[in-house]
Structure formats: structure tokens, C-alpha cells
Amino acid sequence: MITIFKYTLSKFATFTKVKIPVNAEILSAAAQGTNLCVWAKVDTEAETEERIFEAFGTGHEIPFDMGIDYTFIDTAYMSDGLVFHVFERQVRSDH
Numbered sequence: 369m370i371t372i373f374k375y376t377l378s379k380f381a382t383f384t385k386v387k388i389p390v391n392a393e394i395l396s397a398a399a400q401g402t403n404l405c406v407w408a409k410v411d412t413e414a415e416t417e418e419r420i421f422e423a424f425g426t427g428h429e430i431p432f433d434m435g436i437d438y439t440f441i442d443t444a445y446m447s448d449g450l451v452f453h454v455f456e457r458q459v460r461s462d463h
Contacts, residue, residue, distance in 0.1 A: 369412045375421075377404045379452060383422045389414035397423075397442035397454035404444055404452055423452040435459060 377384040389410040438455035
């Protein structure tokens with residue numbers, strides 16, 4: 369069955385690991401209350417895999433890691449005035 373799931377991310381950890389069905393399509397990221405969340409279209413019958421998301425505040429450095437790329441998801445405007453830019457880590461196949 370195809371449906372949309374929500375995953376809550378940490379705003380203050382270096383990254384958040386999420387168990388998510390294989391081939392899930394990340395749709396968006398946004399604030400919901402005080403939480404930072406991503407929404408994905410998933411096949412509920414698929415096996416799961418671990419995916420890694422990172423949120424960087426405006427003006428914060430995005431690290432350069434050999435073999436790691438970042439795919440931009442969305443910008444989230446939190447109720448406390450903070451703004452986070454959500455990325456998914458992508459390990460390059462050439463490393």
C-alpha cells in the first residue's frame with residue numbers, strides 16, 4: 369500500500385537516522401508545532417533501510433565530507449523563529 373508517513377527529525381543533533389521503506393520518495397520538510405518533520409511517500413509493504421537527514425540553521429556551516437553529498441529537501445520555519453534547512457545525506461558511489 370502506498371501512503372504518506374511523517375518522520376520527526378532532531379533539530380539539534382548532528383544528524384537523524386530514520387528507518388524508512390526502500391525507495392520512499394521524500395516530499396517535504398516543515399515545522400509541525402515544535403517538531404521538525406519530513407514527509408515521505410512510502411510503500412508500507414517494502415523492506416526498510418536507514419536514511420540520514422541533517423538540519424542546518426541559517427548561517428551554520430555545512431561540513432564538507434569526502435564521499436558525502438547533501439540533497440536539499442526543504443526549508444522549515446519553526447514557531448520559535450529559528451529556520452532550518454533540511455538535507456538528506458547521500459553517500460557517493462565512487463567512495
